[in-house]
Amino acid sequence: MGYKNCGRDIRDFIGERDAQMLVDKMNARCKNKENYTFDTQIVDTELQLLFWCDNVSKMNYEAFGDVLAFDATYHTNMYDMIFVPFTSVDHHKKCTIFGVGLLHNETIESYTWLLQKFLQAHNDRQPLLVLTDQDCAMKQAVSNLFDKSHHRLCMWHIVQKIPSKIKGDNLTNIEIKEKFHKLVWNAYIKPETFEKRWNLLIAEYGLESHKWLTEMFSIREQWIPGYFREIPMCTLMKTISRCESANRMFKADSSAHNTLVQFMLCYDTSIDGLRNKQRELCNHTETTNPEKYKTSYRIERYANVIYTRKIFYGVQKEIFKGT
Template sequence: MHARQTVDINDEAGVRINKSFRSLVCEAGGYDNISFIERDVRNYIGKQRKSLCKDGDGQALIRHFSQMRELNNNFFFDIDMDENNRICNVFWADARSRAACQDFGDVVSFDTTYLTNKYDMPFAPFVGVNHHGQSILLGCGLVSCEDTSTIVWLFKCWHRCMSNVEPDGIVTDQCKAMMNTIKVVFPNTKHRWCLWHIMKKVPKKLQGYTNYKPMKTELKKLVYDSICVNDFELGWVDFITKYDLNANEWLCTLYDERHRWVPCYLKSHFWAGMSTTQRSEGMNAFFDGFINSSTTLQKFIAQYDNELRQKAKKEFEADFASANTTVACGFQSPIERQFQLEYTRQI
């Protein structure tokens, strides 16, 4: 407790973290007399800086959520506090998102790469696809860090909010914390890595090789064009042998986890057309323009509510178009006529 108080005071006074740590070492009489390292101090300060309870914004957030619940009992929120009763992580979902999850929560995209408000906290939306092929919000979190315990807390909140129903599939990046979390919280959910993020790393990981250009072409062909698992397995062995890549650690790791990202291993599972987290990234784009680094937490939540209303309006418009117009058949096939009756215009 004394060390935390000292670090907090020094941080407020603008003292660098390494100097704060050295002062604690000197006070304790050497490195052997303290039970933490400089990295622990950096992690502690990082969390303190990202805590939400600043300038009354945390209290305003709680009031806003309480008002939303008064308007509709199905509004769900949960708040994670630290030992000093400061807000660290937040999750919420309105009644419409919870209802949509019953129909469209079987496949979810989850991505935390979008930083939004002035607290520099990752915005973590759960994104699905509706019957018009539109991206829909199925709940949202703001988290202070992306370690396993935080992501577990967030996923458990979403799980409770959605009546403890696991999604059939979830698409994320390669984050190790995400893998660990899904194993714990959603043990029966099929976990898929974002294919776009993996293929984006190819230049960085392989550009140093002499035969980089043909190597890149063959790898893409192998990943995207393999019809079945056997084709990929044989092709991978040929590819690795041809370019002498047995020592490439990145490729070895990818091969070990091939069932998470190579399309031919995943095509028998329903993914609602998703192989990447671009649904999440597309959702983030909706907030660009009215969310910036100075946006307060309360303003962000209000803008999020506005965005939900806009998306609901687009869904209503698509519902109306599907109910009142018919896509003409190209042939006289009975199955095509069945599609006319059963599917939306977009699908």
């Protein structure tokens, strides 16, 4: 009850000054923090679009920005502004944030503005691979702005639709789902092999005229792993689950009742926790050694010197398999 009253009192204190207080706070950060970026779009005194990115996010993008994913989430503030974090995976295989946006709607114009500000903040460097869901406005904006990047659709969002798109009894549906899963998630087969196996699977269940499957096959180059196999880091992320993980983290600290000022406080708390965890993992790597080595090879010891612990265990497994 005391917490709820405190939140109510804060909202009462902020009143109608919410947007201005946030803008003032972010402008102060631009003045007082090194390499801090903050941009807005204001139409008829209404704050409609925001983007911000600090120096740590810029350094993380420089190090880990080969693959970029972003996704929209909702109910993080009382104005229903859409929260869009730009995420990827760091050298501990943990989520890292490259920048954040708040949008008043999901139009091509809004996403275009956001991606323009993102590129400006990162010296116009484009990632090798951009991962999104099938949102039409988002896809168009990515195509317009990231002309040097490969755009990949989230596999999970497509595959999860199979049971609802294919009619049949439960046993047949489960069987089809298992076979499609086995095929589409295979990152080791070449495109021509995938196409041959897909056609055989379609013929097996008499699905040659199935509209949705035909449509998914027509855009196979946008989501099937085999078509990305020549792109460096292509298997780092196949879904936008990192975005959704980040969204859950931020939503756990925020709520749909929060003002923009409260939302920003919650965001700061979440991002500080994320970065503190990264520091802890770096310290663990630098100050400890693995419990045991699996071979007598010097390369295994050297791998422990140059890699984080999480990456080392993956490399160690491959070294051991080669013995």
